[in-house]
Amino acid sequence: MNKHDPLASVMTPVNVANGLPNAHYIDPDVFEAEKHAVLFRNWAGIGFEKDVPEPGDAMPVSFVGMPLLILRDRSGEVGVFQNTCRHRGMILVDKPGKIRGAIRCPYHSWCYDLDGTLKSTPHVGGPGQNRHDDIDMAALGLIPIRSYIWQGVVFANIDGTAPDFEVAHAHLLDRWREFDQPLHLGGDVSCFTLDVQTNWKLAVENYCESYHLPWVHPGLNSYSRLEDHYNIEEPGLYSGQGTLVYRQLKGDKGEVMPDFPDLSEKWNEGGEYVAIYPNVLLGVQRDHTFAIVLEPQGCEKTVEHIAIFYAVPPADTPDLDALRAKNATQWRGVFEEDVFVVEGMQKGRHGLHFDGGRFSPVMDGPTHNFHHWVASQMTAGR
Incomplete structure (x- = not known):
């Protein structure tokens, strides 16, 4: 371990360790680095299952700037998607509410089902032409974010690299199995x-x-x-x-x-x-x-x-x-x-x-x- 590394003394035994340096609390650059290395890389809490109690309920969340959408689909399953239209990047849902039909982009009206599937692309091939050979609708659904619900909390692994929640938190899941x-x-x-x-x-x-x-x-x-x-x-x-x-x-x-x-x-x-x-x-x-x-x-x-x-x-x-x-x-x-x-x-x-x-x-x-x-x-x- 590099003794000149400001984090080196943090990762020593508790009886000799220092706490995290000031920069980890007041420096915007360190905050940005933590966003990716700590918050996006692990299973972070982004909301509660209670916020989407019924099918069609949608809760938009901006988690450290990342636009997310907590959504309960027609089968009752809760999922998390990036809250961004696959066309031009418009935010899809800007306030909590119930999606009664499809998730419709307010910009060009591309529409998505509650499971994230792209359902319609009005005029994408020109006036009155709602399909185009170069637009692969099957590949342009909403981007899913890995999620897991435990103790009423919706957890998300934003960068997709963490072990499965049941693996990452097996010890606590077992401790509180009751x-x-x-x-x-x-x-x-x-x-x-x-x-x-x-x-x-x-x-x-x-x-x-x-x-x-x-x-x-x-x-x-x-x-x-x-x-x-x-x-x-x-x-x-x-x-x-x-x-x-x-x-x-x-x-x-x-x-x-x-x-x-x-x-x-x-x-x-x-x-x-x-x-x-x-x-x-x-x-x-x-x-x-x-x-x-x-x-x-x-x-x-x-x-x-x-x-x-x-x-x-x-x-x-x-x-x-x-x-x-x-x-x-x-x-x-x-x-x-x-x-x-x-x-x-x-x-x-x-x-x-x-x-x-x-x-x-x-x-x-x-x-x-x-x-x-x-x-x-x-x-x-x-």
């Missing part, structure tokens, strides 16, 4: 966004560790103390934290949300919170899960898209609407408590003499795990 069951969004109250003036990686780093709980989350720490948590570290795969004292939320009359069926005893009072690299933060508990998709909008701006899921549909338990609202309010409060921290670290990264910082060998393993992974991805992408 939660591989239907998830139900807890209604509109259970999805919200936070606009944060920070680099997306700082949101991952903060989520990974429990070290900050006593000072940033005093309410949470009052019953789920620092000593009740454990580190989760799987080098090169994911990292996070777990608690041994998850306390189920109760309503005014002692009511609780139904548990996910067939969970093992460890989940009676346990919960786990994991960052699945690069940009999705997940939490699982006995009676609900949540997912946070981090949308990088630049070096110093991130939108956090949050959704909370339950074991049963809200329509089946209307008596628990107030409890779901209380749960969403509680989690939103926790996530908002982190905003000043990640924004403060972002400001701190403009300190010319900051060297990436040092890690607590005991408490910061999950964060170092993420830094090491980012550095290795960037090194491999050179």
Whole structure:
């Protein structure tokens, strides 16, 4: 390893490592390099399955400038396509909605089926001539993007080079096998966004560790103390934290949300919170899960898209609407408590003499795990 490489010290053991250099948080050129080497090269979260609940539903997404379209076809399958007409590159769908017939380009009216097939090319051979021998319609369908749905999140591998999702994330899929069951969004109250003036990686780093709980989350720490948590570290795969004292939320009359069926005893009072690299933060508990998709909008701006899921549909338990609202309010409060921290670290990264910082060998393993992974991805992408 080149000792003059600024990433060399990042990829050393946690007790001697430095964190990622400032440029990885404030330099647009490094942000652009990370886009390709980290975000496009791996299985990044781009949205939620809930956003396209019925056949024909379409959700356009601009993921770090890449125009994508999440689409549920007539058979109910969700796919992702590049949201670009194959004719002259026009954006096809510019706002969420239902496609009732075909996806029609607003420029020259080329039309695509919900499975991406090119269906019509009006006047392509001249007025009234809708075919031309040199236009191979079978080869000009929408460009599919590899996608996979897990824990309610739509993941996409934009450059197409990652191992299959089941291979890349086999370890976590197995760890959380018990939660591989239907998830139900807890209604509109259970999805919200936070606009944060920070680099997306700082949101991952903060989520990974429990070290900050006593000072940033005093309410949470009052019953789920620092000593009740454990580190989760799987080098090169994911990292996070777990608690041994998850306390189920109760309503005014002692009511609780139904548990996910067939969970093992460890989940009676346990919960786990994991960052699945690069940009999705997940939490699982006995009676609900949540997912946070981090949308990088630049070096110093991130939108956090949050959704909370339950074991049963809200329509089946209307008596628990107030409890779901209380749960969403509680989690939103926790996530908002982190905003000043990640924004403060972002400001701190403009300190010319900051060297990436040092890690607590005991408490910061999950964060170092993420830094090491980012550095290795960037090194491999050179």
